[in-house]
Amino acid sequence: MKVTTLKDIANELGISVATVSKALKDxxxxxxxxxxxxxxxxxxxxxxxxxxxxxxxxKQTKTxxxxxxxxxxxxxxxxxxGIIEEAEKKGYLVIILQSSEKLFLEKLQxxxxxxxxxxxxxxxxxxxxxxxxxxxxxxSRNIPLVLFDKIEPSIPCSKVRIDDKKxxxxxxxxxxxxxxxxxxxxxxxxxxxxxxxxxEGYKEALExxxxxxxxxxxxxxxxxxxxxxxxxxxxxxIQENPEVDSIFTITxxxxxxxxxYFNENNIKIPNDVAVFGFSNWFMSSVVSPTLTTVHQxxxxxxxxxTEILLNEIELNKENIPSLHKExxxxxxxxxxxxx
Amino acid sequence: MKVTTLKDIANELGISVATVSKALKDxxxxxxxxxxxxxxxxxxxxxxxxxxxxxxxxKQTKTxxxxxxxxxxxxxxxxxxGIIEEAEKKGYLVIILQSSEKLFLEKLQxxxxxxxxxxxxxxxxxxxxxxxxxxxxxxSRNIPLVLFDKIEPSIPCSKVRIDDKKxxxxxxxxxxxxxxxxxxxxxxxxxxxxxxxxxEGYKEALExxxxxxxxxxxxxxxxxxxxxxxxxxxxxxIQENPEVDSIFTITxxxxxxxxxYFNENNIKIPNDVAVFGFSNWFMSSVVSPTLTTVHQxxxxxxxxxTEILLNEIELNKENIPSLHKExxxxxxxxxxxxx
DNA sequence: ATGGGCTTCGAAATCGTTTTCGATACGATC
DNA sequence: GATCGTATCGAAAACGATTTCGAAGCCCAT
Numbered sequence: 058m059k060v061t062t063l064k065d066i067a068n069e070l071g072i073s074v075a076t077v078s079k080a081l082k083d084x085x086x087x088x089x090x091x092x093x094x095x096x097x098x099x100x101x102x103x104x105x106x107x108x109x110x111x112x113x114x115x116k117q118t119k120t121x122x123x124x125x126x127x128x129x130x131x132x133x134x135x136x137x138x139g140i141i142e143e144a145e146k147k148g149y150l151v152i153i154l155q156s157s158e159k160l161f162l163e164k165l166q167x168x169x170x171x172x173x174x175x176x177x178x179x180x181x182x183x184x185x186x187x188x189x190x191x192x193x194x195x196x197s198r199n200i201p202l203v204l205f206d207k208i209e210p211s212i213p214c215s216k217v218r219i220d221d222k223k224x225x226x227x228x229x230x231x232x233x234x235x236x237x238x239x240x241x242x243x244x245x246x247x248x249x250x251x252x253x254x255x256x257e258g259y260k261e262a263l264e265x266x267x268x269x270x271x272x273x274x275x276x277x278x279x280x281x282x283x284x285x286x287x288x289x290x291x292x293x294x295i296q297e298n299p300e301v302d303s304i305f306t307i308t309x310x311x312x313x314x315x316x317x318y319f320n321e322n323n324i325k326i327p328n329d330v331a332v333f334g335f336s337n338w339f340m341s342s343v344v345s346p347t348l349t350t351v352h353q354x355x356x357x358x359x360x361x362x363t364e365i366l367l368n369e370i371e372l373n374k375e376n377i378p379s380l381h382k383e384x385x386x387x388x389x390x391x392x393x394x395x396x
Numbered sequence: 397m398k399v400t401t402l403k404d405i406a407n408e409l410g411i412s413v414a415t416v417s418k419a420l421k422d423x424x425x426x427x428x429x430x431x432x433x434x435x436x437x438x439x440x441x442x443x444x445x446x447x448x449x450x451x452x453x454x455k456q457t458k459t460x461x462x463x464x465x466x467x468x469x470x471x472x473x474x475x476x477x478g479i480i481e482e483a484e485k486k487g488y489l490v491i492i493l494q495s496s497e498k499l500f501l502e503k504l505q506x507x508x509x510x511x512x513x514x515x516x517x518x519x520x521x522x523x524x525x526x527x528x529x530x531x532x533x534x535x536s537r538n539i540p541l542v543l544f545d546k547i548e549p550s551i552p553c554s555k556v557r558i559d560d561k562k563x564x565x566x567x568x569x570x571x572x573x574x575x576x577x578x579x580x581x582x583x584x585x586x587x588x589x590x591x592x593x594x595x596e597g598y599k600e601a602l603e604x605x606x607x608x609x610x611x612x613x614x615x616x617x618x619x620x621x622x623x624x625x626x627x628x629x630x631x632x633x634i635q636e637n638p639e640v641d642s643i644f645t646i647t648x649x650x651x652x653x654x655x656x657y658f659n660e661n662n663i664k665i666p667n668d669v670a671v672f673g674f675s676n677w678f679m680s681s682v683v684s685p686t687l688t689t690v691h692q693x694x695x696x697x698x699x700x701x702t703e704i705l706l707n708e709i710e711l712n713k714e715n716i717p718s719l720h721k722e723x724x725x726x727x728x729x730x731x732x733x734x735x
Numbered sequence: 736a737t738g739g740g741c742t743t744c745g746a747a748a749t750c751g752t753t754t755t756c757g758a759t760a761c762g763a764t765c
Numbered sequence: 766g767a768t769c770g771t772a773t774c775g776a777a778a779a780c781g782a783t784t785t786c787g788a789a790g791c792c793c794a795t
Contacts, residue, residue: 060537062781073745078783088743108511109452110781113750118448120491120512128480134473141467141494150512152459152489155480172447173459173489198399284682313682320684340679343623343652345659401751412775417753427773449751452780 061102069098081106112174117374120150121366122170123179126158126207131338132355133181136205139359140179147367149176158183164191177201177366182209184248201369201379205362207249215369215381217362221251224351224388225258226265228333229305231390233266237303237331241274243290243315245282245307252282252307255335259305274298278311287314295324303331303396309338312348316395320345331396346394354386361386400441408437420445451513456713459489460705461509462518465497465546470677471694472520475544478698479518486706488515497522503530516540516705521548523587540708540718544701546588554708554720556701560590563690563727564597567672568644570729572605576642576670580613582629582654584621584646591621591646594674598644613637617650626653634663642670642735648677651687655734659684670735685733693725700725 059065063081067074072091080087080095112118123140125133137153144151152175156163163183170178171194178195180202192212195202205217232240242259245252260270276294278286287306291314294301306312312334319326326332326346334341334350341348361384372379398404402420406413411430419426419434451457462479464472476492483490491514495502502522509517510533517534521543531551534541544556571579581598584591599609615633617625626645630653633640645651651673658665665671665685673680673689680687700723711718 063783064781074782075745075747075784076743078781079744082783084784086743091743105507105511107452107513107781109448109457109513110750111783113446113448113452113752114781114783116750127477128467129470129473129477131468134468137492138466138468138494141492145493150491150493150508152491153476153480154484154489155477168444169489172444174446174448284678317682317684339623343656344683345656403751413752414754414775414777415773417751418774421753423754425773430773446751449780450753452750452782453752453754455780 060107061104062107063104065102066095066098066104069102070094116174117176117370118174119148120152120173120175121177121179121363121370122166122173122175123151123153124156124163124166124170125153125181126156126183128153128155131340132206132336132353135355136181136359136362139356139361140363141359143360143363144367149367156183158185160185160187167191167195171195171198171200175200177203177370179203179205179362179366181205182207182249184246187248199373201366201373203362203366203369205358207251213381215365216383217358217365218251218383218385219353219358219388220385221254222258222261224335224353225255225305226262227258227388227390228335228351229259229262230266232303232305232331232333232396233262233268235331235396238268239274239298239301239303240268241276241294241298241301241304243276243278243287243304243306243311245278247277255307274301278307282308282311284310284314284317287311287316288318289314291315291318295322295330301330303327303333305333305335307335309334309336309341309348309350312350312395313340313344316344316346316348327394327396333396337391341391342393349393349396350391352389352391354388358386399446400443401446402443404441405434405437405443408441409433455513456515456709457513458487459491459512459514460516460518460702460709461505461512461514462490462492463495463502463505463509464492464520465495465522467492467494470679471545471675471692474694475520475698475701478695479702480698482699482702483706488706495522497524499524499526506530506534510534510537510539514539515709516542518542518544518701518705520544521546523585526587538712540705540712542701542705542708544697546590552720554704555722556697556704557590557722557724558692558697558727559724560593561597561600563674563692564594564644565601566597566727566729567674567690568598568601569605571642571644571670571672571735572601572607574670574735577607578613578637578640578642579607580615580633580637580640580643582615582617582626582643582645582650584617586616594646613640617646621647621650623649623653623656626650626655627657628653630654630657634661640669642666642672644672644674646674648673648675648680648687648689651689651734652679652683655683655685655687666733666735672735676730680730681732688732688735689730691728691730693727697725 063074063077067077077095080092141151154166202214208216244256263270276290280286312332334348337350337352341350369379402413402416406416416434419431480490493505541553547555547557583595602609615629619625651671673687676689676691680689708718
């Protein structure tokens with residue numbers, strides 16, 4: 058089953074490859090009749106251009122690369138959804154790679170994407186990423202790069218994120234305004250910036266409202282901020298601080314773990330302990346009681362990051378230097394039964 | 397920032413491009429000394445081959461395409477995880493497209509991937525796909541194709557799936573063996589084969605164990621087999637068939653919806669009504685009570701489908717015709733509190 | 736008859752690699 | 766000295782498209 062090329066069309070019509078190419082691209086310097094004839098036989102022979110040749114010649118692939126820690130995560134799968142949606146709309150394809158939270162994989166994958174000549178790269182950094190030569194390599198090759206969610210402020214490129222600190226501040230302030238005073242925090246790992254930011258927001262909200270910060274009320278989720286972290290920390294919390302009246306958790310999954318423990322042990326939510334999540338994962342409206350949480354616009358983050366990237370790619374093509382944007386997407390408190 | 401090519405290395409050393417290329421690929425007909433010199437300057441100039449040129453020349457892209465209905469779904473995101481993992485291991489990149497359950501998008505995306513000259517395609521069909529010319533086009537171009545999960549039996553290509561009917565049969569048989577007699581079924585949409593298969597398994601298990609099938613106990617999930625389907629159907633079920641003692645649901649999410657309704661209305665699980673799910677979504681071990689379900693090997697499905705595809709690609713390269721496999725992955729009943 | 740303007744076409748270079756097929760040189764053999 | 770084998774290299778074609786630039790043909794004006 059031979060694939061037809063420009064040459065086949067040219068031979069069929071007894072004209073040159075150049076004319077065929079120009080006819081198909083509607084160049085002004087080709088006769089109407091020949092244009093039509095070319096179009097007809099192109100359709101007849103079921104021609105479609107060999108993208109590899111086009112890419113080599115035009116030096117662009119209409120493809121972007123995405124590197125994220127994992128696809129198996131509700132947040133990231135929604136981001137991917139937004140990325141693919143926006144990219145497809147503009148005629149770009151998307152190659153996805155997972156760093157699995159490993160720095161060496163991240164570096165390797167950057168090289169793969171550079172070799173593959175993707176037009177641009179979208180990244181959310183792994184928790185382990187503490188050096189950035191690989192990112193600088195991308196920039197030095199003049200390949201547009203946009204970071205989202207897990208970003209690194211020092212890298213001169215566009216970034217899309219939420220204001221984790223502010224969101225946490227608002228959540229905890231809400232708890233305080235509802236009269237909660239002994240507010241615990243189940244915090245994330247030490248490394249990723251976002252978990253520190255949420256922690257900072259928690260502390261600042263307490264201080265701003267005259268509640269002194271109590272380190273013994275903060276519990277670490279060292280199990281990849283998993284469901285079990287919430288369950289186990291809830292257990293410890295009740296043993297060690299029975300007078301606690303509420304918890305602000307780093308993420309919904311942790312909150313749901315806590316809820317499970319409370320439900321099993323006949324601790325009433327929100328009467329005994331209120332629970333505040335983070336992310337607005339769709340399960341948060343399903344669990345009993347439904348979970349009050351912070352809405353994190355995952356899909357929108359994918360769309361916006363891709364918009365910015367594709368824009369920079371287009372500017373890059375015309376050699377227009379693009380200034381880098383830092384977009385902070387708004388979060389929103391979602392009020393449900395758990396508070 | 398110029399990217400170095402073979403020509404640059406050749407110029408630097410005063411030798412030909414051909415020799416440089418051969419030196420880098422360790423051809424036997426190039427002197428050891430020149431080989432070393434080439435290697436050294438290649439490293440010095442930070443050379444990495446332009447994949448576009450390589451692809452054009454060798455006619456393969458080391459890239460596979462994946463078309464699935466959606467990425468925002470726990471099952472599919474785990475499949476993707478398996479696909480990317482296996483592909484990366486063998487040095488292939490993965491382009492992901494979403495059909496969003498639309499046939500016209502599926503067709504369009506097939507064309508995109510063909511134009512992109514991917515080496516092979518992995519697909520799970522949309523529920524709307526009722527004609528298959530686009531799949532035949534892939535095969536007629538001699539591009540390896542592997543279908544998984546939502547497959548079409550009539551297409552002559554490899555397939556990876558589970559035995560939905562058998563899994564459903566086993567689940568319902570288990571319920572019967574535990575003494576349940578009034579077994580309801582929350583079934584999926586009419587179109588995808590897998591939901592019909594599960595329905596068939598349900599019916600057959602009943603009949604084989606001397607329970608006459610009662611159509612009034614079967615409820616349709618017409619809301620995309622969503623959480624709400626389970627909730628609403630549970631409500632209707634209790635009103636219309638208060639004597640029901642158990643439910644077999646098309647998928648965990650529907651089961652969890654039902655569980656929520658029962659919890660809210662003080663209907664005890666499993667004492668009043670037992671609930672059996674399908675998929676072993678990780679939430680099924682989190683909800684209260686934990687959900688008895690059928691384990692569906694999503695990650696493995698991605699890995700196996702990719703293995704088969706890459707194998708066919710390799711054979712294809714050597715012009716060895718490959719016979720198509722149909723792999724049926726084993727499922728497993730997971731026993732928890734809800735039954 | 737000459738020149739200019741316009742339309743239409745195609746030769747050829749180019750993108751960066753891979754690979755075939757000679758070409759050359761040198762030493763060994765008879 | 767003629768022949769052969771071997772080691773080493775490079776010219777050139779090829780992959781399939783894009784694009785520049787010049788050529789050819791024709792008409793019209795001078």
